[in-house]
Amino acid sequence: MRWLRSISNRLRNLVRKDAVERETDQELRFHLEREITQRISSGMSPEQARRAALLEFGGVEQFKEDCREARGVKRIESLVADLRYGLRSLRRSPGFTIVCVLTLALGIGANTAIFSMVNALLLHPYSFRNLDSLVRVWEDRGIDEGYDARYIAPADAEDLRASNSVFDGLTTYSMQSFGLGAKGDVPPVLGCRVSSNFFDVLAVTPAAGRLFAAAEEQPGADQVAILSFGSWQRRFAGDPRLLGKTITLNSRVYTIVGIMPKDFDYPVPVELWVPLALTPAEKTDRTQLSLSALARLKPGVSVSQAGAVLSNFSHRLEKEYPKTNAGRATTLLQLRKELYMFTLPLFLLLQAAAGFVLLLACANLANLVFARMIGRQREIALRAALGAGRARLGQLFLSETLLYSSAAGVVAIAASFASVRALRTSIPVGWTKWVPGWDGIRVDSSVLAFTILAALGVGLFLGLATVLHTSRVELNKTLKETGTGTVTRTKRRVRSTLVVVQVMFALILLVCAGLTIQGFVRLANVYQGFEPARVLRIEISLPEKIYTDNVKITNFYQQILRGTAALSGVQHASLVTNPPASNVDSATTSFTIEGRAPLKPSDMPSADLQIASPDFFNTLKISSVAGRTFSDADSANAARVVVISRGMAARFWPKEDALGHRIKLGARDSTEQWLTIVGVVGDVRQNWWNPVTRPVIYRPFAQASQHSMTLLLRTSSNPTSYVSAARGVVRQTDPAIALQGINTLEEEIADSIAIVRIMGILMGIFGLVALALSSIGVYGVLSESVAQRTHEIGIRLALGANPRDLMKLILGQALKLTAIGLAVALPCAVAISRAMASLIFGVVTLDFTILGGFTALLLLVALGAGYLPARRAIRVDPMISLRYE
């Protein structure tokens, strides 16, 4: 109550200031009148009474001031006055104001843009209720298989679901690419097969329609689909009557039963979800780790408690099913943490870079403000002489810098809306299809709060810096001086230090940018083990109803290969099941090596399985290490052969020649045939995000036919110009076959590493901004110093100094500042590149050409920035400069 009254009083005092003043006036006058009346009644004449009363009453204005202070308005009033003064002085020098505000807006805006990404991709990657209780669950076989190989066997998942005491729900899913449509070019759409409780575990509800029913997990009853919001908008133009209509996926007809909300894109931004309908045989499988699993912890159950329960569960399975489950450990990790592992380093780096840019902007601004303070020294001294205390002066400076930074904050917020829109629209969908949360990038309340805090922080920081910088005004000296003011040595040193720091940050930022871009280029080119240039890729999927046996499939593909290879300009034509950079893992298989001691199931070696046509290795220019590759002689009836990767040979035949050995897919007692190793080829990096190069087994396609293959054409010119010819060949062979995923291999690779590309571009922009800011800094300090030394330079020139020597003097100063900055920055840059090497997927290495190049660039830019003031200096007319004071 009391506080309420106090606040309302204060508000009234502020808002109705004039009325309150009038009342005080009236109140005091009433008091005076009573005093006079009292004196008259005690016998004084009115004249005397009045004089006596006034005399005793004292200074009315002083009382009023005391009353004002008692009401607590004085401090606020003075702040308002300061702000008004600040605004006036901003208006007086619009150029200075614009430069300040834009510099700061650039710095704050860069941080806002990156924070909006961090906010969407890292802090709120998924909008799930109670995100921290969601965990990924998988079976760990103790082999380093990379980030993505986190799967669980279907039967094990079922057991876990039935027996668990720690999960509120456990759901399984598996990614699959579908061909959408019945005829013509069938675009590939990325889909996800999910158990019926998938959406319940995630606690999401559809935007329209319904979720899957448990009965729809049965094969045959599973032809229902839920669309993503984006897919509904893009492919069906947001048709409001879409529910109940049908679509064709991989030649099967599905009924659309639901549409998910806009921001739902788990596990990756997919276009649709269909039920995971496993056959009874698949359901009871414990050998293949084929499903991804996600679970929600019961309330109050911690991750470590659940971990303990899971380890008991694994032990039980090990005992019950030693053949399949020995050595497997069921493991869990919070969904949020899983995401962090991957993106946290990237975004930390970006946010740090943006922070550097802001610091650079602050340093620039501090320099500008300090320079202005020198011009205002007389004003400050006058204020101090009239009794303004240090706190009062501080308030003045703070309110001025806060004005700059708030204006900059407003500009930055306006700019951030534009930049976020630009960020989202300028980046092709293909780049970001693998980035969860990308659609969530927007300027929301937390981004706004971040921007406001950043603006206030910058304002406070600059204000305090200014206060410290100008605190020691020498009253007497400054007031006595007639000139424009002088700069003490210490103050000039402060400003030089700022420039040194700027150069330092600029070099570090540039090196980081260079390394990121280098990383992108390396990811795109060197590390793949093949040559992606001028290769066209087309996915072909044969309907299982028509192409029922091996012979039909092989005949079809052989015709396609012959037809496309005959096209003029096509150098090699081949087929493979999973081309590099597909962002999808190859199928893995366990295998047995002939003549080796039998192994526990958990110790059984496993490898990626690729089916390839003879010319595949030539098409991608994958090197042949030993033996031969495939030929047309490896037909369906010929001896069964395989080619293996160099990594596989080194891993399983470290001391002997792998050629001639025989392997069998699956366990020793499986019905598969023995396959003879006839060749070893170079390693291929399948997907950039997996730092582990997995062993690969290649089988000739005639001996292991597949319905879905990717056609690869190495051409002699622009690969996209062969699309229609290739399509013609397919049409001729079977007009009903659809083509999907038509793209050049190079573009596919660039798309798959989009996040690194985006990062490289952003870092490059930051680096350039840093370069610009630091050169402005060098220019500013030198201009200032030339202006200060005009008198001295004039005397030197008058006494016959050589202009060239003067030029050297000034440029030397520029070089000195830059060189000090570089000397400090180089060890930092080396340390940072070492750190980045471990952060960015092992593709970044310390590169002395990058270091040296940017060092030279910064020196050059500093010379350029110093040249203008230097030229101004040597053109000084001695007469004018000597008359200057």
Place this chain on the structure above:
Amino acid sequence: MSKPTDLVQGTLDLLILKTIALEPMHGWAIAQRIRQVSRDVLQVNQGALYPALHRLEQQGWISAEWGESENNRRAKYYSLTKSGKKYLHSEQANWERLSAAIGLVLKTA
């Protein structure tokens, strides 16, 4: 004449609060009343009185209202608020304890 600065700040507040506890009063009457009751020992100068009143109002212990004075002029009347009453009670108790203690020391020491 005891000058206002001789009054401990809290003491003036206490005197004002006690004085208007009986009925709403304007500033001049408060000063008169304090002087009369203290038999001319305590003379409150307006330079201290009005800032104190404004501060007490700001703090919410008292509230002000314009009304007719005994000579038919508009005057600002101050009265205790509810929380002001509680505050007065506790401050008065404090004061009595303190003055009794000081008295005790002065008598016996």
